[in-house]
Amino acid sequence: xxxxxxxxxxxxxxxxxxxxxxxxxxxxxxxxxxxxxxxxxxxxxxxxxxxxxxxxxxxxxxxxxxxxxxxxxxxxxxxxxxxxxxxxxxxxxxxxxxxxxxxxxxxxxx
Amino acid sequence: xxxxxxxxxxxxxxxxxxxxxxxxxxxxxxxxxxxxxxxxxxxxxxxxxxxxxxxxxxxxxxxxxxxxxxxxxxxxxxxxxxxxxxxxxxxxxxxxxxxxxxxxxxxxxxxxxxxxxxxx
Numbered sequence: 001x002x003x004x005x006x007x008x009x010x011x012x013x014x015x016x017x018x019x020x021x022x023x024x025x026x027x028x029x030x031x032x033x034x035x036x037x038x039x040x041x042x043x044x045x046x047x048x049x050x051x052x053x054x055x056x057x058x059x060x061x062x063x064x065x066x067x068x069x070x071x072x073x074x075x076x077x078x079x080x081x082x083x084x085x086x087x088x089x090x091x092x093x094x095x096x097x098x099x100x101x102x103x104x105x106x107x108x109x110x
Numbered sequence: 111x112x113x114x115x116x117x118x119x120x121x122x123x124x125x126x127x128x129x130x131x132x133x134x135x136x137x138x139x140x141x142x143x144x145x146x147x148x149x150x151x152x153x154x155x156x157x158x159x160x161x162x163x164x165x166x167x168x169x170x171x172x173x174x175x176x177x178x179x180x181x182x183x184x185x186x187x188x189x190x191x192x193x194x195x196x197x198x199x200x201x202x203x204x205x206x207x208x209x210x211x212x213x214x215x216x217x218x219x220x221x222x223x224x225x226x227x228x229x230x
Contacts, residue, residue: 035213035217044223090157096171096172098169098171099145101154
């Protein structure tokens, strides 16, 4: 069981806005930046958001991240069918001295 | 093209050993921290270990400490994971990834993964 908690599933219809939460503690999210990864089943993960709210080049601005206290969230606006994937948050944990991944959230586009 | 290619995955008996490799190309390997992440079948991602640019610092998840060793050869642009005393719970796809300094060390480039199966 991860020290960082995400809802196991989320869903939305095309064009909608969905958010995925990520809850941690003072030793991880509370004191370090959060990165988000997208993984389409059967493929390698892809970096989506780094440093809480920054997008690598090539990531559409439909994806945005935020952080407040010991929680972070990923928002996807204008939902598209190709957004159907698993999403993971990942902060560094100072107590564990290592990176931790949330359990992952499976996004379904209805 | 920036690329990471893992190899070495195999079927191994419990208690056995295995060495994974990750070949880097398209970037200056020695300028980057590198990491291993694994994913058990049907499960989420789990960070395993990472190593500093020059190999002087290494960090591990508790579950592999004392059994796994991460190393690198900057002259060969290669990252390794030596695994001993393998257990059924080590069964997973193992990914190597690059940590981009300007991205707060986020994992910006990933390999395609190599499968390790621990079973008798």
